[in-house]
Amino acid sequence: MVTKEIARTTAPAVPARRSPRRRRDGRAALLYLAPGGILLLAMLVYPIYQLVLISFYDYGQPQAVGNAPLVFLGFGNYVELLENLQFWEVLAKTLGFTAVCVVGSLALGTGLAVLATRVRAWARVPLFLAALAAWATPAMAGSYVWLFLFDADFGLVNEVLSGLGFTGMANHSWTFDTYSTFGLVAAEVIWCSFPFVMVTMYAGLKGVPEEVIEAAYLDGASTWRTTWSITLPMVRPLLTIATIQSIIWDFKIFTQIYVMTNGGGVAGRNLVLNVFAYQQAFAGQEYGLGAALGVVMTLLLLSITGLYVRSQRRSAGWV
Numbered sequence: 001m002v003t004k005e006i007a008r009t010t011a012p013a014v015p016a017r018r019s020p021r022r023r024r025d026g027r028a029a030l031l032y033l034a035p036g037g038i039l040l041l042a043m044l045v046y047p048i049y050q051l052v053l054i055s056f057y058d059y060g061q062p063q064a065v066g067n068a069p070l071v072f073l074g075f076g077n078y079v080e081l082l083e084n085l086q087f088w089e090v091l092a093k094t095l096g097f098t099a100v101c102v103v104g105s106l107a108l109g110t111g112l113a114v115l116a117t118r119v120r121a122w123a124r125v126p127l128f129l130a131a132l133a134a135w136a137t138p139a140m141a142g143s144y145v146w147l148f149l150f151d152a153d154f155g156l157v158n159e160v161l162s163g164l165g166f167t168g169m170a171n172h173s174w175t176f177d178t179y180s181t182f183g184l185v186a187a188e189v190i191w192c193s194f195p196f197v198m199v200t201m202y203a204g205l206k207g208v209p210e211e212v213i214e215a216a217y218l219d220g221a222s223t224w225r226t227t228w229s230i231t232l233p234m235v236r237p238l239l240t241i242a243t244i245q246s247i248i249w250d251f252k253i254f255t256q257i258y259v260m261t262n263g264g265g266v267a268g269r270n271l272v273l274n275v276f277a278y279q280q281a282f283a284g285q286e287y288g289l290g291a292a293l294g295v296v297m298t299l300l301l302l303s304i305t306g307l308y309v310r311s312q313r314r315s316a317g318w319v
Helices: 002-009 020-054 076-082 085-118 121-136 139-149 156-163 178-206 210-218 223-251 255-260 273-283 287-315
Strands: none
Touching: 020 287, 076 287, 085 121, 085 178, 085 223, 085 273, 121 178, 139 178, 139 255, 178 223, 178 255, 210 223, 223 287, 255 273, 273 287
8 A cells, every 4th residue: 555655654764873974063053053042041041030039939019119028938829829729710711711722723724724725826825815914913903803893782793693683692792701701712812823823734735745645546545544644744743833832822822811801801700821820910919929820831831732742752653
């Protein structure tokens, strides 16, 4: 079977010993990358160090302006955070919201990327222009546009649904119920983020050799078998990148939730971790507790992305 031969040829080979020339090229690449790497480390390491440091202190507004001494709490802020039932509730909502946004962005972006590879240029160009226009829209502006479209009194969506016979949708509030609010925000987030997935996956799909696909079809492989055994392994690295970027972006969503729910919804029913951290650190002037929450979010993001990368590497036979 051609598909079996292709799958066998795409399996990772045992890496050969690096030649002296390759080692020299590697050292030269490191030297060229060193200035940018040092600058990047300075911009990342020092803020993270300060974040971790503040999380160990009772650091509020009096300490920030110098009217009170710093009090070392050790892991006191972390203990207080982990004992807060609202933190666990917000964490569960954040994970669910992130999962919906990531799956939606990947599904819509990948589907449109496949569509773009099968249509002519006159249809593909407007498709990409429309997608890039959504991607280029600022998060705050896009949030207000979606709020206007779904407004209970003047929204176009309610007017259209009422005109189609759904009379119960007249003056319907999309931002009152917890789940409908999260759904509305998730739709706006997917609308803003799917173009990145679409462009990334389109580039990967166009990089798959056509003769390989044709050989699989001639060998009698179905479309599903060809996609699963040939196309997916070839675009897996780009799919991994798109997934990791989506997880990072959607897990730390702030603007859309803050704008569309007016700071977290009624009684905080639509809080996510980033907005919760903002409320604790700035609205509540508990900067130490907010810093502890920031550290926890960073560790969660590293864990989620690390587990995903590890699972992808194992399934692809990279390790």
